[in-house]
Amino acid sequence: MPDTLFDKIWQRHEVSEGILYIDLHLVHEVTSPQAFEALRVAGRKVRRPDRTLATADHNVPTDGSQVAAQIRDQLSRVQVETLERNCEEFGVPLYSLGSDHQGIVHVIGPELGLTQPGMTIVCGDSHTSTHGAFGALAFGIGTSEVEHVLATQTMQQRKPRSMRILYSGELGYGVTAKDLMLATIGRIGVAGGVGYAIEYAGPPIEALSMEGRMTMCNMTIEAGGRAGMVAPDNTTLEWVEGKPAAPGPLPADEWLALRTEEGAEFDLQYEIDASAVSPQVTWGTTPGMVTQVTEAVPEPESEGDQRALEYMALKAGTPIQEIELDRVFIGSCTNSRIGDLREAAEVVQGRKVAGGVHAMVVPGSQQVKAQAESEGLDEVFLAAGFDWRSAGCSMCLGMNPDIAAPGERVASTSNRNFEGRQGRGARSHLVSPKMAAAAAIEGRFVDIREWS
Amino acid sequence: MNKIEKVKGPISVLRRHDVDTDQIIPKQFLKRVERSGFGEFLFYDWAKEPGWDLDPNPILVTGRNFGCGSSREHAPWALEDFGFKVLIAPSFADIFYSNCTKIGLLPVPLPEEEIEALMEAVEAEVNLADQVVRFDRREVPFDIHPETKRRLLGGLDDIGVTLQQEHAIVAYEDERERKGPVTTTLG
Numbered sequence: 001m002p003d004t005l006f007d008k009i010w011q012r013h014e015v016s017e018g019i020l021y022i023d024l025h026l027v028h029e030v031t032s033p034q035a036f037e038a039l040r041v042a043g044r045k046v047r048r049p050d051r052t053l054a055t056a057d058h059n060v061p062t063d064g065s066q067v068a069a070q071i072r073d074q075l076s077r078v079q080v081e082t083l084e085r086n087c088e089e090f091g092v093p094l095y096s097l098g099s100d101h102q103g104i105v106h107v108i109g110p111e112l113g114l115t116q117p118g119m120t121i122v123c124g125d126s127h128t129s130t131h132g133a134f135g136a137l138a139f140g141i142g143t144s145e146v147e148h149v150l151a152t153q154t155m156q157q158r159k160p161r162s163m164r165i166l167y168s169g170e171l172g173y174g175v176t177a178k179d180l181m182l183a184t185i186g187r188i189g190v191a192g193g194v195g196y197a198i199e200y201a202g203p204p205i206e207a208l209s210m211e212g213r214m215t216m217c218n219m220t221i222e223a224g225g226r227a228g229m230v231a232p233d234n235t236t237l238e239w240v241e242g243k244p245a246a247p248g249p250l251p252a253d254e255w256l257a258l259r260t261e262e263g264a265e266f267d268l269q270y271e272i273d274a275s276a277v278s279p280q281v282t283w284g285t286t287p288g289m290v291t292q293v294t295e296a297v298p299e300p301e302s303e304g305d306q307r308a309l310e311y312m313a314l315k316a317g318t319p320i321q322e323i324e325l326d327r328v329f330i331g332s333c334t335n336s337r338i339g340d341l342r343e344a345a346e347v348v349q350g351r352k353v354a355g356g357v358h359a360m361v362v363p364g365s366q367q368v369k370a371q372a373e374s375e376g377l378d379e380v381f382l383a384a385g386f387d388w389r390s391a392g393c394s395m396c397l398g399m400n401p402d403i404a405a406p407g408e409r410v411a412s413t414s415n416r417n418f419e420g421r422q423g424r425g426a427r428s429h430l431v432s433p434k435m436a437a438a439a440a441i442e443g444r445f446v447d448i449r450e451w452s
Numbered sequence: 453m454n455k456i457e458k459v460k461g462p463i464s465v466l467r468r469h470d471v472d473t474d475q476i477i478p479k480q481f482l483k484r485v486e487r488s489g490f491g492e493f494l495f496y497d498w499a500k501e502p503g504w505d506l507d508p509n510p511i512l513v514t515g516r517n518f519g520c521g522s523s524r525e526h527a528p529w530a531l532e533d534f535g536f537k538v539l540i541a542p543s544f545a546d547i548f549y550s551n552c553t554k555i556g557l558l559p560v561p562l563p564e565e566e567i568e569a570l571m572e573a574v575e576a577e578v579n580l581a582d583q584v585v586r587f588d589r590r591e592v593p594f595d596i597h598p599e600t601k602r603r604l605l606g607g608l609d610d611i612g613v614t615l616q617q618e619h620a621i622v623a624y625e626d627e628r629e630r631k632g633p634v635t636t637t638l639g
Contacts, residue, residue: 033485075483126523142525142551191517245633
């Protein structure tokens with residue numbers, strides 16, 4: 001029987017039934033301290049430090065602090081210092097504050113060339129699905145599993161079911177991978193992917209940049225799916241070529257042969273016409289509560305919807321384009337790569353942030369920051385009145401000083417609009433980088449396709 | 453890990469769907485480097501709402517897609533530390549479900565209509581060995597993978613179980629391990 005991309009990677013990594021070998025384990029400061037401590041107590045070692053890489057991202061201030069000692073919040077400082085001590089003790093390579101390679105874990109893996117087709121990749125973070133954009137099998141794990149992978153370089157994992165979402169048509173002007181993914185979540189629901197590894201396929205996916213594919217795979221977890229994948233093609237090869245950890249020459253034939261074979265079967269398949277997708281804006285407190293920018297806030301259909309409208313302080317029937325904003329956040333593992341920043345900068349060029357709006361751009365890594373600065377993007381943002389920050393998770397999750405105040409309304413390029421996610425009582429609307437940039441200029445949402 | 457076999461007692465009810473792990477344990481409590489003491493921060497923001505009433509009973513009954521969002525194991529730690537031993541819902545998010553089974557907190561999926569009936573009950577008995585939930589003189593079976601069940605019943609250490617296959621892992625590394633990339637030569 002013909003195999004899927006997912007089948008091939010799974011089979012290649014099965015050590016024995018139910019045990020999967022892990023090629024790369026990424027570690028960060030929030031979900032690892034208890035795992036290292038448990039290893040210490042049990043007298044265990046990290047089995048493969050050479051397949052493990054750590055960075056500090058969730059807790060770090062984005063003010064350019066160069067060492068952990070500069071972190072003012074005591075608990076955050078201790079967590080980063082604990083990571084540094086653990087990595088030293090267990091021999092795990094670490095890019096902490098002050099390193100040229102520090103950044104959001106799902107940004108630095110691909111940018112170092114560590115993320116390659118055909119690999120198994122895990123990290124104690126649900127957005128690990130991002131790495132599937134390269135035709136890898138990548139998923140988020142909990143701290144007990146982090147400990148398990150550190151000790152054994154394997155996972156106990158039962159094979160999930162397979163789903164394919166087959167896209168047709170092409171994305172219209174101003175419509176991005178973020179919009180396509182939000183529309184997909186709106187269609188299949190926030191639990192639609194539970195139990196599945198999802199492959200995204202079809203001409204609109206093949207036309208996406210690696211940044212766009214990463215955005216889609218990143219938000220797979222927002223549809224409940226643990227892993228999202230895109231078959232490797234020439235776009236993938238071009239990205240990996242020349243990166244620090246890339247093999248030279250690339251095993252191009254082997255990687256391209258990973259793609260799902262003709263006639264392979266999936267447990268479930270959806271078909272979505274990408275041409276019909278408009279710019280998306282979330283109105284509620286799950287990523288599935290989403291609509292087109294041309295629509296209005298919908299009538300509540302459940303208690304959950306009603307609760308969400310109350311939290312968001314929105315009335316059904318209000319046009320999305322009349323929603324006024326206090327803050328704009330461009331960043332996060334969903335949309336903080338150089339391609340995302342270029343798209344936002346193009347919108348911002350020569351314009352000014354609306355009065356009363358606080359807008360910030362947070363590059364995903366120090367490398368992205370340096371690249372953006374070499375292209376003058378920082379000056380475009382600064383001239384418009386944006387705050388230009390240093391790398392980290394920033395306002396995606398409010399574990400660091402970048403948080404929104406209670407009641408503030410944020411247009412955000414991140415991945416979760418849960419209650420309190422960006423700060424207690426803060427109201428989040430998820431959008432693409434272009435839409436966020438335009439919203440910063442106007443102080444409200446606009447249809448990027450008609451706005452000039 | 454705690455063994456779990458049979459849990460009997462009063463139930464707590466949380467009538468909400470898609471409860472995400474950010475609600476179960478908000479971000480500011482993830483900064484701790486310890487594994488214990490999260491119970492007092494469970495549902496930290498929701499617990500301030502008027503009318504909130506959630507007792508630390510052994511069994512929590514709640515809505516579908518429970519535990520969605522972030523992979524933080526702090527969520528199961530908080531639920532367990534608060535006092536819950538069994539969670540019953542129409543469905544659970546994948547990572548959350550797995551995280552619960554790693555710490556001896558039993559997630560039990562039941563059909564939505566059974567959940568409705570259970571929410572009206574005062575107490576219940578969950579028997580893992582028999583794979584049933586008993587309440588109001590009814591007996592409702594539930595699914596669990598045999599291997600997960602074996603580990604929960606025995607309170608087995610997952611790493612210890614995997615290391616019984618050490619020979620297979622070594623053989624994989626010798627014969628089939630992927631050539632690179634390695635992280636230790638990046639500089």
